[in-house]
Ligand SMILES: CC1(C)CN(C2CCCC2)C(=O)N1c1ccccc1/C=C/C(=O)NO
């Protein structure tokens with residue numbers, strides 16, 4: 001029946017009214033979302049926000065995201081949960097002790113010969129060394145681990161953590177501006193209770209760190225849709241990248257070119273997710289909602305609006321599975337805040353005013369001061385033939401996924 005569900009998610013079924021005619025950006029009927037029945041948890045603490053605000057490539061982005069969600073009055077409709085810091089033991093579940101000790105060493109400012117070693121751990125350039133990095137690592141890891149614990153303890157069915165989603169970090173190195181891989185740690189935690197975890201990565205970039213961590217197992221199925229073209233970071237994630245050994249066919253990659261728009265993105269991703277759902281029957285979902293594919297982002301690659309991400313998330317929510325929504329990329333800070341506030345409203349089934357409400361960062365939303373993000377007019381390099389070929393190759397890969405008998409989860 002998920003096939004006809006897809007029709008429900010084809011673009012025509014959703015219209016986000018033009019601001020000029022509507023006072024609110026329309027979200028699908030609240031009956032469409034499951035949130036009405038369940039508590040939505042929102043992971044937040046002032047300390048977490050302050051640490052994320054320090055990230056030099058996205059200064060103050062975390063505060064802008066949280067302030068806009070607060071300004072729209074959404075916090076009162078969620079259970080706001082303060083995360084605990086991850087311990088060294090927690091982070092050692094994925095990262096190497098050497099790497100974590102090095103991050104800890106940076107914290108002691110006296111040690112100045114840090115720079116040579118830094119490069120072997122992927123630090124410097126895109127992941128600059130700075131004193132607060134170990135504290136950041138504990139907080140972002142702790143936030144996503146807290147989200148996983150809430151799902152495991154059945155305290156909530158939908159957890160939102162816009163301050164996680166650092167999908168590039170590797171076991172023993174930082175990468176792509178990600179210092180620790182909170183997602184891998186969160187999925188490992190979920191595996192203590194759930195037999196099959198589905199990871200969906202909607203960020204512009206390939207979720208290589210998460211795929212690498214689970215490419216040899218069939219207990220975590222990773223789906224990443226991303227820009228894949230010569231020289232674009234991280235360069236992995238071609239459609240033939242399907243995983244290895246027991247994990248063969250449990251890594252799904254949807255490589256795309258510049259300029260893709262909602263109208264093509266949504267049916268392609270949702271039809272593939274429907275196939276994955278039917279074949280894999282996941283018990284829990286983790287979705288990275290990176291916003292660097294949204295029109296207006298300095299990455300200038302995809303031409304999506306937040307509505308595209310929302311529709312994919314609505315499909316995931318319609319499965320009534322425990323689910324965790326995470327942040328990720330997004331370098332136009334106001335658009336990233338617009339995107340994640342819109343998704344938060346959509347998950348809650350609440351209509352958001354088209355006008356950005358007055359709040360501390362209002363001036364960042366000029367000159368229109370609207371929630372909607374208009375698509376750009378960049379060239380779309382994704383021909384219909386190319387998209388059909390990708391869809392055919394991906395669904396062929398997925399057809400190899402076999403029904404799994406229940407197995408003991410790792411103790
Ligand atoms: C350093 C930042 C993160 C910022 N940035 C742009 C944005 C605006 C001006 C520079 C990049 O291309 N970056 C990167 C540099 C090297 C490798 C990876 C990334 C981004 C990864 C990502 O978003 N994954 O989801």
Ligand SMILES: [Zn+2]
Nearest residue numbers: 203205292329
């Ligand atoms: Zn990205």
